[in-house]
Amino acid sequence: MSEPFDPQGFLPALSQTLLTPYGREGDGALCHQVSGFLAAQRRGLPHAMPYAMGLASVLMELSCVPLKGRRFSRLPLAARVEMVNFWRRAPLSAIRNFLKFHEVFAAYIAHSGPVELRPEMPAEKKADPA
Amino acid sequence: MSMLPQAHPPADLISAEIAIVGSGPGGAVTGMLLAQAGRDVVMLEEGAHVEVDAYRAFSPEEMHAKLRNNGMTMALGPSPVAFWEARCVGGGSEVNRGLYHRPSPEVIAAWAERQSIEALSPEDMTDLALEGEKVAKISTLPGPAPKVSLKLAEGAEAMGWSHMEVPRLYSYGADWQSAPQPGLKQSMSATYIPAFVAAGGRLQTGIRVTGLRRENGIWRLKARARGIWGQKTIEIRAKTVFIACGATQTPALLRRSGIKRHVGDSLAYHSMIKVVARFDEEITGDTPLDPVHQVKHFDPRFSLGASVSNPATTAFALSDRPDLLPRLASEWRHWGCYYAQSTGGMGTVRRLPGFEDPLIRAKDNPQDIEDLSAGLRALCECLFAAGAQAIYPNIQGAADLYGPQDLARLPRRLDPATVSLSTLHLTATCPMGAEDRGSVCDSFGRVWGAEDLYLADSAMLPGPTVVNPQGTIMAMARRNMNHFLH
Numbered sequence: 001m002s003e004p005f006d007p008q009g010f011l012p013a014l015s016q017t018l019l020t021p022y023g024r025e026g027d028g029a030l031c032h033q034v035s036g037f038l039a040a041q042r043r044g045l046p047h048a049m050p051y052a053m054g055l056a057s058v059l060m061e062l063s064c065v066p067l068k069g070r071r072f073s074r075l076p077l078a079a080r081v082e083m084v085n086f087w088r089r090a091p092l093s094a095i096r097n098f099l100k101f102h103e104v105f106a107a108y109i110a111h112s113g114p115v116e117l118r119p120e121m122p123a124e125k126k127a128d129p130a
Numbered sequence: 131m132s133m134l135p136q137a138h139p140p141a142d143l144i145s146a147e148i149a150i151v152g153s154g155p156g157g158a159v160t161g162m163l164l165a166q167a168g169r170d171v172v173m174l175e176e177g178a179h180v181e182v183d184a185y186r187a188f189s190p191e192e193m194h195a196k197l198r199n200n201g202m203t204m205a206l207g208p209s210p211v212a213f214w215e216a217r218c219v220g221g222g223s224e225v226n227r228g229l230y231h232r233p234s235p236e237v238i239a240a241w242a243e244r245q246s247i248e249a250l251s252p253e254d255m256t257d258l259a260l261e262g263e264k265v266a267k268i269s270t271l272p273g274p275a276p277k278v279s280l281k282l283a284e285g286a287e288a289m290g291w292s293h294m295e296v297p298r299l300y301s302y303g304a305d306w307q308s309a310p311q312p313g314l315k316q317s318m319s320a321t322y323i324p325a326f327v328a329a330g331g332r333l334q335t336g337i338r339v340t341g342l343r344r345e346n347g348i349w350r351l352k353a354r355a356r357g358i359w360g361q362k363t364i365e366i367r368a369k370t371v372f373i374a375c376g377a378t379q380t381p382a383l384l385r386r387s388g389i390k391r392h393v394g395d396s397l398a399y400h401s402m403i404k405v406v407a408r409f410d411e412e413i414t415g416d417t418p419l420d421p422v423h424q425v426k427h428f429d430p431r432f433s434l435g436a437s438v439s440n441p442a443t444t445a446f447a448l449s450d451r452p453d454l455l456p457r458l459a460s461e462w463r464h465w466g467c468y469y470a471q472s473t474g475g476m477g478t479v480r481r482l483p484g485f486e487d488p489l490i491r492a493k494d495n496p497q498d499i500e501d502l503s504a505g506l507r508a509l510c511e512c513l514f515a516a517g518a519q520a521i522y523p524n525i526q527g528a529a530d531l532y533g534p535q536d537l538a539r540l541p542r543r544l545d546p547a548t549v550s551l552s553t554l555h556l557t558a559t560c561p562m563g564a565e566d567r568g569s570v571c572d573s574f575g576r577v578w579g580a581e582d583l584y585l586a587d588s589a590m591l592p593g594p595t596v597v598n599p600q601g602t603i604m605a606m607a608r609r610n611m612n613h614f615l616h
């Protein structure tokens with residue numbers, strides 16, 4: 001087991017939470033890997049979707065304040081698991097799809113063995129040159 | 131060891147008699163034949179050269195090194211369709227499984243008639259495919275197929291359906307069992323592109339062509355270097371241009387360049403839905419060889435196949451069944467991934483001002499959904515006939531199936547809103563044909579209304595290939611090149 005993980009921000013906190021079904025939430029290296037991979041996948045999305053993802057993250061981070069008294073990333077792990085279970089059943093399909101996106105890639109990385117991504121490869125977001 | 135020379139930064143101005151944009155199967159075949167005919171050719175590729183066996187297939191590293199947008203490409207619509215598109219030297223041939231079919235005679239005959247394509251015959255296409263197989267070798271597996279693959283064959287046998295081991299673009303050595311990889315994929319970077327370079331062709335990697343215009347009988351291509359070369363604008367001048375950027379990027383480039391008539395109107399794709407089947411015995415991880423069996427009994431409506439089934443790929447196959455993911459680590463050896471694939475996906479490709487990625491839309495096609503629903507049912511029947519204990523369809527809220535009696539619990543007609551569709555086979559966004567048939571290019575790939583401008587990839591095919599497309603793309607590129615050169 002690698003060093004403990006102290007999530008800074010929504011995506012690292014979500015990544016750690018999504019690893020709990022596999023009992024891997026204490027594996028700091030894996031939490032970092034999942035978080036980094038999710039960030040790269042989000043940047044790779046076409047059109048304005050990366051911005052939409054960013055906005056959704058802010059809203060979900062803050063939505064925990066009225067419900068749990070703190071932002072998502074500041075909640076203890078057990079409370080974050082509750083929030084994720086709540087979002088999984090959300091009536092709004094956009095929330096469920098947001099979660100599904102992160103959940104599938106987290107599972108993919110958790111089952112991929114050690115991952116070494118090259119630093120120069122993340123899909124740079126591009127303006128239309130034409 | 132690399133079969134290609136060291137990559138080099140691009141000059142500000144590149145001149146050649148012929149420029150080929152894109153180095154996938156279409157561009158690579160075109161390039162090799164032109165260079166071997168003694169022509170002065172430069173091949174422009176947006177991606178980098180990554181050794182074909184540098185990464186494990188379908189690994190996160192491969193996804194980031196070889197796929198456009200890290201694999202985050204999709205067609206939007208009533209049901210979004212996820213697809214993967216390569217961005218590297220060799221294009222899709224570097225990331226695909228190399229499953230190889232010669233062009234389907236029925237499909238070729240139908241294209242020739244529907245699009246009034248001159249001199250296109252199934253017999254000639256078979257001969258062209260045979261020629262191509264001398265450069266990129268095909269073979270069947272050197273040892274027993276994985277159990278996950280044989281299960282599909284066993285089920286089909288029990289149902290009385292025809293099935294086959296599909297040959298692959300692979301060459302296996304006698305030592306395949308002890309080698310780090312059980313064979314060498316005959317991808318374009320391992321076959322046609324080294325032959326192109328050996329014949330004097332120039333390969334320029336890491337530049338994206340963003341537009342083209344014709345001035346004084348010369349094509350001027352505007353391009354942008356990026357990645358390892360840093361940001362830089364480049365001009366390429368050529369008398370003749372072949373565009374082979376793949377089914378979505380070719381129409382996007384034409385549209386950016388002001389060529390719009392019928393361009394991107396007729397995207398065709400094979401829609402795919404996955405299931406995971408659980409067997410009592412271990413069926414995966416038994417061999418380093420990939421699954422290769424397909425059931426083609428129901429062509430052209432749908433086919434069935436076995437997919438690579440390791441814990442990571444199975445996680446994708448369960449994208450709509452997160453409840454099952456926690457069982458993956460302990461049970462994956464009993465789980466196999468399978469797909470049903472229909473052939474009637476349709477859509478459009480348009481430029482989206484302000485963004486580099488084109489807007490790809492999947493159209494609602496009730497017949498395709500009907501075929502896919504029938505395919506899913508047939509797949510489950512086949513797997514139960516092979517002894518599956520449970521089947522988990524990758525559908526939101528779907529019931530697990532525990533035997534043929536549960537088939538009635540499958541939706542009679544899939545609801546596009548609740549299924550995760552994907553595709554790996556996109557074609558026909560700029561189809562060939564007579565001018566009055568909604569075509570973008572003529573019977574040999576020359577773009578209507580543009581001098582010395584040709585298409586040479588999956589975009590020019592007139593429709594879905596029904597079989598895995600790479601063999602058909604390569605045979606068509608060879609046919610058109612023979613016509614161009616003679």
Ligand SMILES: Cc1cc2nc3c(=O)[nH]c(=O)nc-3n(C[C@H](O)[C@H](O)[C@H](O)COP(=O)(O)OP(=O)(O)OC[C@H]3O[C@@H](n4cnc5c(N)ncnc54)[C@H](O)[C@@H]3O)c2cc1C
Pocket residue numbers: 151152153154155156157174175176177214215216217218219220221222223225226227228229230231337338339340374375376377379380383554555556586587588589598599600601603
């Ligand atoms: C995961 C996967 C599995 C598959 N499995 C199979 C299989 O088993 N069998 C089979 O027959 N088919 C398979 N396919 C499909 C097959 O790989 C494709 O149909 C085929 O590669 C398409 O060839 P193409 O030449 O049209 O374009 P592509 O292979 O897409 O190549 C186009 C190239 O052009 C480059 N390019 C694009 N735009 C520009 C630009 N503006 N400037 C410069 N360069 C540019 C791209 O980087 C790319 O390298 C699979 C595909 C995938 C993604």
